[in-house]
Amino acid sequence: MSDTVLEVQALTKRFGGLVAVDGVSLEVRKGQIVGLIGINGAGKTTLMNCVNGIYRSDDGQVRLNNADITRKTPHEIALAGVGRTFQVPRTFRRMDLIDNLMVPLLHTDASDADLTARAEDGLRQVGLYELRHNHGEELSGGQQKLLELARVIMLDPELILLDEPFAGVNPSLCRIMLQQIEKLRDASKSFLLVSHDLTSIYRLSDHLYVLNQGEIIAEGLVEDVQNDPVVIEAYLGN
Amino acid sequence: MANVVTSSASSAGHWLRPDIVRQLIWYLLIVVLVFWCITAPSRDANLSLYFSFMMWITLASSLNFIAGFAGYMPFGFVAFYGLGAYGTGIAVKVLGLPIWLGVPCGAALGVAFALLVAPSLRLAGIYFAIVSLSLAIICQRVVALLPEWLTGGSLGINLGVVADREHGYYAMVLVLVGVLVTASWLARSRLGKALKAIRDDVEAADAMGIDVARSRLKAWLLAALFASLVGGVDAWFTGAFDTQTAFDVLVTAKTVIYAMAGGLGTALGPVVGAGVLVWVDDQIWRAFPVLNNFLLGLLIVVLILFAPRGIVGSLMQRFPRLRRYVM
Ligand SMILES: Nc1ncnc2c1ncn2[C@@H]1O[C@H](COP(=O)(O)OP(=O)(O)O)[C@@H](O)[C@H]1O
Ligand SMILES: [Mg+2]
Numbered sequence: 001m002s003d004t005v006l007e008v009q010a011l012t013k014r015f016g017g018l019v020a021v022d023g024v025s026l027e028v029r030k031g032q033i034v035g036l037i038g039i040n041g042a043g044k045t046t047l048m049n050c051v052n053g054i055y056r057s058d059d060g061q062v063r064l065n066n067a068d069i070t071r072k073t074p075h076e077i078a079l080a081g082v083g084r085t086f087q088v089p090r091t092f093r094r095m096d097l098i099d100n101l102m103v104p105l106l107h108t109d110a111s112d113a114d115l116t117a118r119a120e121d122g123l124r125q126v127g128l129y130e131l132r133h134n135h136g137e138e139l140s141g142g143q144q145k146l147l148e149l150a151r152v153i154m155l156d157p158e159l160i161l162l163d164e165p166f167a168g169v170n171p172s173l174c175r176i177m178l179q180q181i182e183k184l185r186d187a188s189k190s191f192l193l194v195s196h197d198l199t200s201i202y203r204l205s206d207h208l209y210v211l212n213q214g215e216i217i218a219e220g221l222v223e224d225v226q227n228d229p230v231v232i233e234a235y236l237g238n
Numbered sequence: 239m240a241n242v243v244t245s246s247a248s249s250a251g252h253w254l255r256p257d258i259v260r261q262l263i264w265y266l267l268i269v270v271l272v273f274w275c276i277t278a279p280s281r282d283a284n285l286s287l288y289f290s291f292m293m294w295i296t297l298a299s300s301l302n303f304i305a306g307f308a309g310y311m312p313f314g315f316v317a318f319y320g321l322g323a324y325g326t327g328i329a330v331k332v333l334g335l336p337i338w339l340g341v342p343c344g345a346a347l348g349v350a351f352a353l354l355v356a357p358s359l360r361l362a363g364i365y366f367a368i369v370s371l372s373l374a375i376i377c378q379r380v381v382a383l384l385p386e387w388l389t390g391g392s393l394g395i396n397l398g399v400v401a402d403r404e405h406g407y408y409a410m411v412l413v414l415v416g417v418l419v420t421a422s423w424l425a426r427s428r429l430g431k432a433l434k435a436i437r438d439d440v441e442a443a444d445a446m447g448i449d450v451a452r453s454r455l456k457a458w459l460l461a462a463l464f465a466s467l468v469g470g471v472d473a474w475f476t477g478a479f480d481t482q483t484a485f486d487v488l489v490t491a492k493t494v495i496y497a498m499a500g501g502l503g504t505a506l507g508p509v510v511g512a513g514v515l516v517w518v519d520d521q522i523w524r525a526f527p528v529l530n531n532f533l534l535g536l537l538i539v540v541l542i543l544f545a546p547r548g549i550v551g552s553l554m555q556r557f558p559r560l561r562r563y564v565m
Contacts, residue, residue, distance in 0.1 A: 054444070074444040075444050091438075092442070093439075094438055106428045152446075155446060
């Protein structure tokens, strides 16, 4: 498939005896928002860490635009076009917001003035411009999640991995977040969206995967997955 | 909700822009500092005090490159200083080079050692600190075991008449200018931002496209370069050293304390910290010859308790508007 952006094949990640990700295969196409759901501990974050290179997977392959990126380092994968946010926001605590957004731009040869302008614009997009001289640590949890989204947008990646973007974010900030995601999708960016909260993910996703104890137990369109008895059982307990 | 750090909206493009004011203040500080130190010999001032003032500012500033910007605290920092001294001594005594060529040789030795042990930067936090400390101890032992014709054995190296004290003093002024200019460049550069990102969250920096290994190696080599230059120039100024003085853990301890007292992560912090504490140390030492170490220790404890981010760091936290004026 020529429009496949991300292709994960039989990926496995073990921690000692625990198999956190167990032979997972999935695919994200251009302009698609793919949802990945599953209860806490299902292996969603671990999978994401394997895709962006923070964890080294034990088995399987990750391909980006048909190029193997399985053994690449996180910064190589970032520059190849994969951006991500973190479940617990990881802003640069003691850098101001402008510098926070400049970090993904440092490798470019644009002028410093240009970088500043782009960072300021990025902050305006998510409504954090007024706080541009504040440090990352001075933001609320929800604001930090927005800052992370703005930061990953600066990287201008083809594929964005979002780990629980709405968790702990108040409704008005959630709205900004949703707007930004939809805007990026309209600009043909692809997403792998991880959440254990179903409402937002049902609304956004074009395609869904359900992860349970490291394995994909269901996939398909939202309507199909929603009513799948296997999924209901996994969510409501055995 | 955070208190908004305001900025005067009309200031863009004006010559009073914070970043310009910031540079003016900083370079003015350098000029005053250098003028004050360079004229000390002609004022018949206490050269040892001035020398140690410059030396500790330089050491604290170079420690700041790796500890303040990149977030790696090297408890074995003295290794660079010691190798700088020995490299200089060997170049002069064994190779017969003039001392002004010996000091760069010492620096080259320090930087080479930094390259050799650079893989230790893969360790995080306290593990890095401990390994760094061990490497410095190993370094001291190895130098102590080298043949006497090379390192002078337990007597150490005496540079004697080769090393003119006043020339050594001026060499220190040069190294001081070098470290301060480097610090201000780093504070504004892209490398500096990359390092701060690594310090604040290494995985997030990596995921945002920062080549972590390369960036922190640069900071590491810069820190090693200036610390070993100080070692060589100190040997030039004092004329003699041995493995006890050149690898004294107190050198690391003082450097760390001075840098932290001023505040890591800004170019200004270590200058303020070393400047203030060297002066206070001297005052206390004059007034209370017996209790001086106790009082200095007490002062440091109080400082850490009430200003955990150092003098400059805590002021910037308390008065956020200052941030944009501090280099
Ligand atoms: N670094 C790690 N070391 C050991 N076990 C881990 C590590 N990271 C995750 N795990 C384990 O892997 C499993 C999946 O965790 P995670 O991927 O965080 O789940 P999710 O994001 O779906 O809630 C859990 O059992 C968790 O305890
Ligand atoms: Mg998770």
